[in-house]
Amino acid sequence: QAVLTQPPSVSAAPGQKVTISCSGTSSNIEFNSVSWYQHLPGSAPKLLIFDNSQRPSGIPDRFSGSKSGTSATLDIAGVQSGDEADYYCGTWDTSLNIVWVFGGGTKLTVL
Amino acid sequence: EVLLVESGGGLVQPGGSLRLSCVASGFIFNSYSMNWVRRAPGKGLEWISYVSSSSNTIYYADSVRGRFTISRDNAKNSLFLEMNSLRAEDTAVYYCAKYQTGATSFDHWGQGTLVTVSS
Numbered sequence: 612q613a614v615l616t617q618p619p620s621v622s623a624a625p626g627q628k629v630t631i632s633c634s635g636t637s638s639n640i641e642f643n644s645v646s647w648y649q650h651l652p653g654s655a656p657k658l659l660i661f662d663n664s665q666r667p668s669g670i671p672d673r674f675s676g677s678k679s680g681t682s683a684t685l686d687i688a689g690v691q692s693g694d695e696a697d698y699y700c701g702t703w704d705t706s707l708n709i710v711w712v713f714g715g716g717t718k719l720t721v722l
Numbered sequence: 723e724v725l726l727v728e729s730g731g732g733l734v735q736p737g738g739s740l741r742l743s744c745v746a747s748g749f750i751f752n753s754y755s756m757n758w759v760r761r762a763p764g765k766g767l768e769w770i771s772y773v774s775s776s777s778n779t780i781y782y783a784d785s786v787r788g789r790f791t792i793s794r795d796n797a798k799n800s801l802f803l804e805m806n807s808l809r810a811e812d813t814a815v816y817y818c819a820k821y822q823t824g825a826t827s828f829d830h831w832g833q834g835t836l837v838t839v840s841s
Binding site for chain 1: 757
């Protein structure tokens with residue numbers, strides 16, 4: 612069971628907005644920056660958001676992130692068929708040993 | 723252009739060993755921390771291990787601590803993962819990922835190498 616909790620799946624029609632949540636604790640999200648990744652099996656994962664809300668160059672502004680307390684959120688506006696993939700949040704966890712933790716992943720289906 | 727190329731995957735019997743490699747190019751390798759991340763069939767991403775730029779700091783996931791060893795050779799722009807006492811649940815695609823310290827994230831990833839643990 613993943614340390615960070617994400618919904619297993621979300622769906623949206625093309626053009627709609629989708630929100631993916633990531634819930635953690637004071638040992639991870641609350642005091643550490645959150646990043647978000649897009650992954651299609653068979654390809655390399657891609658960084659979408661770093662430092663909670665920053666986009667790397669080349670990532671469209673349709674992708675946005677935010678963090679509040681022990682939770683983080685990824686918003687995808689104007690969903691496109693090419694966005695159909697698995698999405699993961701991640702951050703450091705310092706509860707026992709220092710480890711990086713990912714959420715369980717959310718499968719986005721474009722209807 | 724940043725490029726990370728993993729190799730060394732394959733089929734290994736339970737209890738066996740394997741050594742993965744990741745060759746980096748397009749950035750100053752000895753200035754960046756590196757990680758290994760895996761994805762098992764039907765499962766999500768799982769972080770495995772972290773090594774700092776000078777190898778002074780190393781972290782492992784509980785699932786592999788004591789069995790896997792991360793290392794790097796900065797002269798050869800290479801990252802390694804020595805895997806021992808392999809189990810069926812270690813079957814996965816293994817990715818090396820460059821760590822962006824200032825951005826607390828994995829900003830570049832390789833295409834991965836498949837490790838299958840089966841008799």
